[in-house]
Amino acid sequence: MTEAAGRPRVLVTRRIPDAGLERVLAATRADLWDDELPPPRDELLRRVAGVDGLLSLLTDQVDDELLDAAGPQLKVVSNFAVGFDNVDVPACTARGIPVGNTPGVLTETTADLAFALLMAVARRLTEGYDYVRADRWLTWGPMLLMGSDIHGGTLGIVGFGRIGREMAKRGSGFGMRILYHDVQRATAEDEAALRAEPAGLETLLAESDFISLHTNLSPETQHLLDAAAFRRMKRGAIVINTSRGPVIDHDALAEALRSGHLGGAGLDVTEPEPMRADHPLLSLPNCLVVPHIASASHATRARMAEMAADNLLAGVAGERLPTPVNPEVYDRPPAA
Numbered sequence: 001m002t003e004a005a006g007r008p009r010v011l012v013t014r015r016i017p018d019a020g021l022e023r024v025l026a027a028t029r030a031d032l033w034d035d036e037l038p039p040p041r042d043e044l045l046r047r048v049a050g051v052d053g054l055l056s057l058l059t060d061q062v063d064d065e066l067l068d069a070a071g072p073q074l075k076v077v078s079n080f081a082v083g084f085d086n087v088d089v090p091a092c093t094a095r096g097i098p099v100g101n102t103p104g105v106l107t108e109t110t111a112d113l114a115f116a117l118l119m120a121v122a123r124r125l126t127e128g129y130d131y132v133r134a135d136r137w138l139t140w141g142p143m144l145l146m147g148s149d150i151h152g153g154t155l156g157i158v159g160f161g162r163i164g165r166e167m168a169k170r171g172s173g174f175g176m177r178i179l180y181h182d183v184q185r186a187t188a189e190d191e192a193a194l195r196a197e198p199a200g201l202e203t204l205l206a207e208s209d210f211i212s213l214h215t216n217l218s219p220e221t222q223h224l225l226d227a228a229a230f231r232r233m234k235r236g237a238i239v240i241n242t243s244r245g246p247v248i249d250h251d252a253l254a255e256a257l258r259s260g261h262l263g264g265a266g267l268d269v270t271e272p273e274p275m276r277a278d279h280p281l282l283s284l285p286n287c288l289v290v291p292h293i294a295s296a297s298h299a300t301r302a303r304m305a306e307m308a309a310d311n312l313l314a315g316v317a318g319e320r321l322p323t324p325v326n327p328e329v330y331d332r333p334p335a336a
């Protein structure tokens, strides 16, 4: 047997930065789906058959069908993202398969983008840019493109995990009052350090000038912001989403923007993804949409690639993943 033949077989469903990919290619027999678009479902099911490890992206659905197609030798699913709503984690756990994600390394980068969206929508940057490009700038105007002040505003953060807390720091730096809502209350020390006040969701919606979503997608958070939630918000409030698209009901959002009740929205994530150019939200000047790029800095994507490689290589070696999302998988009795 050649040396290469003894290496584990893995499927990598898209080219990721070299910082992680090169190690994977060196240590495994890797099948790399090297295309700009994700593998079509039938291709994914075909290629996953017989692999020891899967390096997946949030565009791949990892479910029972895929796990069946892979076969019982599959030892690890390493997801190149901190979010893992594309992976049926209980199904993996039931089969004894650890699932890895990339927490921690994208926290600040994601909060930077969330705050950039907040600033861009509040101060109408894209509208201003379109105005100049359309050659409509004829003079200085006393009431031209007036927006909302960020300083002195109230920032409501829904989901006060790592990224939500980084968002709080950015808001505090701009002199904002910070409210947060989370199922778990932060410690008194963290609240003091971040100058953040806990609030029920209804209070947060009613009192915030800016509402930024940093929650996981789950059955509880699906369409958390619906028509009723938008009605509770202040007139002129601005909504920012860098979590997952389905946390917002997009029809209700479009209506709240169209009616003028909401001041604007900045979305890094949408439902569905990708959002097509003829989507009603894209016809609204106060809705800024970018294509799920919150973690897309060179340095952060390289660190995500390293972590995804670490999880994949540990898993195929039968070692504990550095960052498993289902650590309970290691408490299971070994198969008889």
Ligand code: DGY
Residues within 6 Å of the ligand: 058, 080, 081, 082, 083, 084, 106, 294, 295
């Ligand atoms: C994640 O990691 O979950 C982001 O959505 C993409 O970086």
